[in-house]
Amino acid sequence: MSSVFQIGAFWLISLVIIFAAILMVSSRQLVHMVLWMAVCFLGVAAMYFLLDADYLGLVQIMVYAGAVSIMMIFGVMLTQRPDIRESLLFNSQLKLAVLVVLLLLVLTGGLTYQATWLQTGQAVPPNTIEHIGTLLLSRYVIPFEVAAVLLLVALVGAIVIAKEVKPGARSRD
Amino acid sequence: MPVPAINLTVGPTNFVLLSAVLFAIGLFGALTRKNAIAVLMCIELMLNAVNLNLVAFSRFVTPQLFTGQIFTIFVITVAAAEVGVGLAIIINIYRHRLSVDLDDFDWLKW
Amino acid sequence: MVDYFMYHAWLIPLLPALAFGCITLLTKQWKWLSATLSVGAMVSGFVMASFVMAGVLQHPELAEHPLVYTLTWLSMPGFTVNAGIQLDPLSAMMLFMVTLVASLIQIYSIGYMQGEKGFSVFFSYMSLFGASMLLLVSSANLLELFVAWEGVGVCSYLLIGFYNHKISAREAAKKAFITTRIGDTGLLLGLLALQLIFGTLSISELAQKIPQYQNIPLLITVAVLFFLGPIGKSGQFPLHVWLPDAMEGPTPVSALIHAATMVVAGVYLVGRVLFMFATVPPVMELVAWVGGFTAIFAASIAITQRDMKRILAYSTVSQIGYMMLGLGVGSLTSGFFHLWTHAFFKALMFLGAGSVLLALHHKGDVWQMGGLIKKMPVTAITFMAGGLAIAGIPPFAGFWSKGDILDATLATGHVALFVIGAFTAFLTAFYIWRLIFLAFFGPENPENHPQESPAVMTVPLVILAALATVGGLVGTPWWDLWGRFIHFGAYEAPVANWPLMIGDFLLGAIGIFAAYMFYCRDREKVQIRELQRRFSGLYNLLYHKYYVDEIYMWFNHTMVDGVARLMYLFDIYVVDGIVNGLGATAIAAGAGLRVFQTGRLQNYALVFFLGVLAVAVLLAFTGPQAAWLVGGVR
Numbered sequence: 055m056s057s058v059f060q061i062g063a064f065w066l067i068s069l070v071i072i073f074a075a076i077l078m079v080s081s082r083q084l085v086h087m088v089l090w091m092a093v094c095f096l097g098v099a100a101m102y103f104l105l106d107a108d109y110l111g112l113v114q115i116m117v118y119a120g121a122v123s124i125m126m127i128f129g130v131m132l133t134q135r136p137d138i139r140e141s142l143l144f145n146s147q148l149k150l151a152v153l154v155v156l157l158l159l160v161l162t163g164g165l166t167y168q169a170t171w172l173q174t175g176q177a178v179p180p181n182t183i184e185h186i187g188t189l190l191l192s193r194y195v196i197p198f199e200v201a202a203v204l205l206l207v208a209l210v211g212a213i214v215i216a217k218e219v220k221p222g223a224r225s226r227d
Numbered sequence: 228m229p230v231p232a233i234n235l236t237v238g239p240t241n242f243v244l245l246s247a248v249l250f251a252i253g254l255f256g257a258l259t260r261k262n263a264i265a266v267l268m269c270i271e272l273m274l275n276a277v278n279l280n281l282v283a284f285s286r287f288v289t290p291q292l293f294t295g296q297i298f299t300i301f302v303i304t305v306a307a308a309e310v311g312v313g314l315a316i317i318i319n320i321y322r323h324r325l326s327v328d329l330d331d332f333d334w335l336k337w
Numbered sequence: 338m339v340d341y342f343m344y345h346a347w348l349i350p351l352l353p354a355l356a357f358g359c360i361t362l363l364t365k366q367w368k369w370l371s372a373t374l375s376v377g378a379m380v381s382g383f384v385m386a387s388f389v390m391a392g393v394l395q396h397p398e399l400a401e402h403p404l405v406y407t408l409t410w411l412s413m414p415g416f417t418v419n420a421g422i423q424l425d426p427l428s429a430m431m432l433f434m435v436t437l438v439a440s441l442i443q444i445y446s447i448g449y450m451q452g453e454k455g456f457s458v459f460f461s462y463m464s465l466f467g468a469s470m471l472l473l474v475s476s477a478n479l480l481e482l483f484v485a486w487e488g489v490g491v492c493s494y495l496l497i498g499f500y501n502h503k504i505s506a507r508e509a510a511k512k513a514f515i516t517t518r519i520g521d522t523g524l525l526l527g528l529l530a531l532q533l534i535f536g537t538l539s540i541s542e543l544a545q546k547i548p549q550y551q552n553i554p555l556l557i558t559v560a561v562l563f564f565l566g567p568i569g570k571s572g573q574f575p576l577h578v579w580l581p582d583a584m585e586g587p588t589p590v591s592a593l594i595h596a597a598t599m600v601v602a603g604v605y606l607v608g609r610v611l612f613m614f615a616t617v618p619p620v621m622e623l624v625a626w627v628g629g630f631t632a633i634f635a636a637s638i639a640i641t642q643r644d645m646k647r648i649l650a651y652s653t654v655s656q657i658g659y660m661m662l663g664l665g666v667g668s669l670t671s672g673f674f675h676l677w678t679h680a681f682f683k684a685l686m687f688l689g690a691g692s693v694l695l696a697l698h699h700k701g702d703v704w705q706m707g708g709l710i711k712k713m714p715v716t717a718i719t720f721m722a723g724g725l726a727i728a729g730i731p732p733f734a735g736f737w738s739k740g741d742i743l744d745a746t747l748a749t750g751h752v753a754l755f756v757i758g759a760f761t762a763f764l765t766a767f768y769i770w771r772l773i774f775l776a777f778f779g780p781e782n783p784e785n786h787p788q789e790s791p792a793v794m795t796v797p798l799v800i801l802a803a804l805a806t807v808g809g810l811v812g813t814p815w816w817d818l819w820g821r822f823i824h825f826g827a828y829e830a831p832v833a834n835w836p837l838m839i840g841d842f843l844l845g846a847i848g849i850f851a852a853y854m855f856y857c858r859d860r861e862k863v864q865i866r867e868l869q870r871r872f873s874g875l876y877n878l879l880y881h882k883y884y885v886d887e888i889y890m891w892f893n894h895t896m897v898d899g900v901a902r903l904m905y906l907f908d909i910y911v912v913d914g915i916v917n918g919l920g921a922t923a924i925a926a927g928a929g930l931r932v933f934q935t936g937r938l939q940n941y942a943l944v945f946f947l948g949v950l951a952v953a954v955l956l957a958f959t960g961p962q963a964a965w966l967v968g969g970v971r
Binding site: 159194204 | 235236237238239240241242243244245247248249251252253254255256258259260261262263264265267268269271272275278279282283285286287288289290291293296297299300301303304305306307308309310311312314315316317318319321322326327329330
């Protein structure tokens with residue numbers, strides 16, 4: 055990708071993503087966290103569009119920026135505590151965690167920087183959604199079906215775990 | 228390490244670096260935040276970083292095969308399921324212990 | 338008949354052993370049956386031994402070429418032991434003497450042990466002892482001899498501690514066993530050395546091999562170690578301490594084991610392997626000096642003792658010293674001649690003492706006796722016969738045997754030992770006749786009600802007195818039957834050494850006269866008490882046996898108990914410290930590691946990513962071959 059627009063778009067979107075992520079991790083209020091997280095997700099969706107993965111960008115917006123963020127809000131709502139302001143933001147292993155993360159980042163960054171990537175200059179086919187659909191139902195049909203079962207199981211499981219037990223009811227066997 | 232003066236193209240390196248930074252931020256949050264839901268959100272951030280990586284590779288290495296994109300679809304699926312179940316667990320714990328402070332959840336040592 | 342028993346001499350130890358087995362397993366409740374079995378076995382043994390003796394007397398060549406017949410007892414690669422019988426004049430004489438004296442003493446015991454608890458057990462032990470002793474004197478192999486040696490030691494222990502309700506008896510039995518054990522250790526080491534050096538423990542084979550051995554210093558060490566056994570078993574200085582305490586046992590035991598037979602086992606052993614000692618003259622000197630010193634040492638103690646049996650015990654130690662002296666100067670003849678005569682007169686005197694003790698209800702202090710000759714004439718006269726024998730008055734037996742020893746000592750040039758021996762002869766006569774005059778003569782003690790012992794006891798006394806009188810006549814300078822059969826090296830016909838004989842007689846006579854003056858003429862015994870007061874330091878030293886027992890006990894408490902205490906402290910602090918330290922280390926390590934088990938998810942996640950970091954660094958910077966370290970493929 056070498057056009058000015060693309061380069062500029064990349065850097066702009068990167069800034070948005072990173073800025074949103076940092077603000078998310080360091081915000082005091084949980085709802086603020088969710089909102090920043092949504093911004094981050096939207097940024098990532100924009101990045102997908104930049105990378106010619108339009109279907110994926112849409113899925114990202116729908117699932118992440120939509121459903122997951124709302125689920126988080128629900129979670130925050132259902133686990134409210136009187137003081138929504140946390141007394142201490144970070145736990146006791148802050149310094150050590152910073153160290154580990156920085157080291158990992160340096161290592162990964164360094165290795166990435168000096169790596170030579172295999173690049174094919176192939177063009178992306180125009181109708182990605184058509185190709186993805188075909189692939190999903192032909193080559194990757196088994197993972198597709200398994201994923202469906204997984205979603206069912208997760209659904210049922212979440213209901214079972216979060217179900218309210220009325221006082222005096224028999225315990226389930 | 229070769230240091231390019233001004234990079235005028237956007238290649239896989241850029242995307243991998245971006246993904247690494249995002250992952251690091253998410254990891255930092257997952258290791259240090261006290262609220263359980265905050266940690267869950269940071270985990271989502273890490274998963275997004277990985278997705279970004281995959282899609283970038285798909286675009287630059289196998290654009291015709293859409294390998295990375297299919298992979299990403301599945302990751303999104305599983306991540307969504309995981310969020311659902313994780314929130315259900317947190318709600319359950321909250322109901323019994325009236326706290327979502329991870330410092331209080333020390334039952335892994337029994 | 339004679340030949341039959343010569344070739345079946347193994348029956349002699351066997352019969353008493355069978356009697357022991359029978360009494361222990363079958364007939365313990367029938368006292369008379371047990372006694373009869375025991376006495377019968379020993380008397381049969383005496384009859385057989387007489388035949389053997391007759392046979393040996395007919396074949397004088399057996400002195401150089403003994404009759405040996407064995408069977409293979411142990412056979413391992415490199416170590417073969419043939420056990421069996423060796424008949425030569427020495428062993429035949431010992432068989433004869435042991436069976437004779439043992440038979441007489443067992444007959445006596447029927448009367449002495451009358452009414453005692455454990456009557457049958459006593460006879461079973463006596464039979465076992467008899468079997469062991471007879472095996473010892475007829476052994477063809479040193480290992481077989483050692484087994485019998487230990488056997489007599491065990492019987493001694495059992496019989497000393499026979500009155501096991503008395504603490505003093507139990508302690509004395511332990512003391513006897515432990516003290517002889519010290520000697521036995523030396524003997525065992527000597528045996529091992531002989532086996533290693535010469536490859537055999539057969540006495541006849543060793544008699545050929547040892548005189549040719551060149552490495553004299555090694556042989557000296559072996560001989561000295563070997564000699565420790567006889568020092569212990571025969572009660573020589575410094576291992577003599579158990580013999581006087583052994584008087585805790587019944588008097589027949591003292592007579593048989595600690596006068597006539599077991600204690601002379603050491604002398605027999607030295608005589609048996611005299612060829613080994615003769616090859617190392619320094620050790621012969623050692624034997625002679627140990628014997629001579631013990632003789633005078635024990636005699637000097639005996640003149641102050643009060644208990645009748647103890648006087649006789651110290652006398653035994655002293656007389657065995659004489660025997661060792663005789664062997665040490667190279668005279669097998671005189672050493673064993675004295676062994677022969679001593680068996681008779683010492684057993685006689687012990688049985689006489691037993692008779693007195695029985696009459697006085699086991700009260701043994703001679704100062705509380707007196708005038709016993711009036712009520713116990715047989716005992717007194719036989720005892721006096723023994724006294725004359727030991728004092729060396731001709732024609733009684735001791736004169737000839739003691740004279741032989743002193744003659745041999747002077748003839749081989751040991752003048753100092755001769756003087757010691759002569760002075761000891763004087764002391765011997767003195768203390769024995771002190772005993773006789775105090776006990777049998779003088780005013781009677783009104784508290785005592787003695788009466789003569791029954792015939793079953795007095796008849797053996799009379800027989801032994803007869804033997805003590807004439808038993809020495811087999812070794813006079815004019816009819817040296819003894820010397821012709823029992824000699825070491827070439828036979829030398831004896832010459833009557835008149836000055837020496839007269840000197841011996843005078844020594845004995847002066848001793849008796851001195852005892853008469855102090856203890857008989859002086860009715861109130863003032864002069865002796867005056868002497869006691871004037872030389873009270875010397876008197877105390879002698880009365881307390883030169884404090885040897887006290888020194889040994891001090892050594893025991895300080896050294897042995899001290900080392901034990903050190904070991905105890907070592908065990909408590911070092912060994913337990915290490916073990917407890919291991920436990921403490923485990924606890925500390927656990928406490929240290931417990932810090933990481935917080936139970937918190939984020940802590941674990943941090944450690945997880947630390948690990949990821951480590952693996953990534955490893956893989957990034959050490960090349961592809963590091964992949965197998967983390968489970969990858971090379």
